[in-house]
Amino acid sequence: MSWILPEGASLDFEGLEAPLQIIRGLGGGTQGQVYEVDLEGERLALKWYLPACIARDGGLERRLVASIRATAPNEDFLWPIALLRVSPASRPLIRLRQESFGYLMPLRPPAYVGASEHAAGRLAIGLRQVLRACFGLADAFHALHLAGLCYKDVSLGNLFLEPGGGSILICDNDNVAVDGADHGAVLGTPGFMAPEVLLGQARPGADSDLFSLAVLLFRLLTRHDPLKGQMELAIRCLDEPARRRLCGEDPVFIFDPVDDRNRPDPIEHVAALITWPIYPRPLQALFEQTFCRGMKQPSRRALTGQWKQELARTLDRRALCPACGQENFQASGAPALCWSCASPLPEPITLVLPHGAVLAAPDNELHPHHFDALAGEDLRRPLARVVAHPQDPRRLGLRNLQAAAWSAETPDGRVQPVQPGESCSLAALARIHTPAGPIAVQRPTRPSPAA
């Protein structure tokens, strides 16, 4: 890589009190190069634009200034912090003849890896973490859209995942603009672009974000592309005109309940066929809504709030197969078979809450939105977590993550306190009273096949 900024050098920028040290180049893309930098002991990232990119995108500087002033919609965005222009004294150190500028943003911590690592199957990650990442993505776009903004270039390349916990970071926020207001240069990334944008019939905005968001969620959940089925196999050379046909002129969802022209191929598209049935019907329905009716009618696409709700509910329905340990997402009531090993799944203990129900499986969590109808779904501050007993993993308990004690009630009416950080055994309890609200412990009505 030929770096535009000299690695190791200290540069002075207009408006910055202290010099900025260029630690090292991190990578280069189509728009510019990104560096790790040090500002008075703090590590940050600096994106420096290529002159061709600045020349092409007249609104770039204005958008950046507006974003910096507006601040990030939530903490999952690597949001611009300051626009930088080099001082006259440091100008000769920049290895470009033309004028250019850049912006500072938070540095991505090393635990976060590019989402394409997951798409490629190179990441050790569980279904719970993938669903949490999907929720985080929907939540971030919810905050962005509620602020009246749109992102415009949703793609696998702009998302980072932390595989251990499923948290996310969104980079490349320089196309963000007020929805409908700005005519920025970017159109999106083919494969993620809404058909109307790909065909040049609309500019990218919040509605096309909803399409791209659904594609990205589908790719994270299935490791497959929602439009790559038989119709893609019929294409010999997958070039630009072919992509335009597949994703713009005649796009057909591979699981369209009515139009079956683009079904996955049992050999080539096995990823989609294995993963899609894992997910509960209401979650599948949001994809159908976006990729069937919403394909041509942008206003019919599933909204960020709907995604948040269904993704959070899916996590609430998580149960582990007693035979193979794989994660399943059980519909309430109906007896089910494990998607992985086909063993029958026992009816689980259910925690019934004022707003919703959570199955008792290790790591499942209760959140404020389970108790408060007005609280939006948020997974950041759990109030309780299901834990397996250290000696006997089949015995499940509920850990108090709140700052105040709970009182746990057995079926015969005896009451005992559960201090913060302590767990109570679910097998022995009928009800738990917490400062957030009551938890009713519902045991299976039919005996589990294992018992």
Next chain:
Amino acid sequence: MPFPDVKLANRPLHFLYLCDCSGSMAASGKMQALNQAIRQSLPGMAAVARDNPEARVLVRAVRFADHAAWHIESPTPVDQLEWRDLQAGGITAMGEALKLVAAALQTPPMEVRALPPVLVLISDGQPTDDFAAGLEALLRVPWAQKAVRLAIALGHDADLEVLQRFIGTEPATSGRSPRRPLQASNATSLAQYIQWASTAVVGAASMPASRVSETPLEPAAGNIPLPDLPPTVLDPTDDVGPLVW
């Protein structure tokens, strides 16, 4: 529990170097510069291949001097590639090289389904054999018609007209363009062009990059919108005086 271990559907992306190894390449260290440029570009190319799970990037190379021959014959995944140095000596059998590539792009051995191949022709002189016949044979093959064809001219003796015929129609607008031969007048610019072809172009051909409205969906060579050429980054070693060919 781990996410289901499912295979991602992907397509091969064939990347072919066609390298001039004629005697003139021995002058002023051009052969060494080309070997270095390709070797240095491989880690970046491997990184792009990693980031594009939809593509299986496979590299081959043809050398041509008195005759054309495979330098790397079997399509090799880029992370397994070891670049053996090319040696200069002989005349410039460029037409024969095109015929060799034409045969390789027939189906079979080419897969039925693939991404557009990328062909990079590098030369410092004029063909000494029947270039026109070679080009005709190449362009009869559908995969060659679909291919992204790029050319790098080394120094001032390269035959720009021949290289332009390899690429296809010259763009109407003037100035530097990937649809014209890229003129490398020293080792630094050669390395930049090789790096650009093996990273930015491979990226564009395998998984589409962000589109901006001013680089419209106009059909480019091989029907892939080509990325911007690398910016002319001023060489910090300029004062040492780069070797100009």
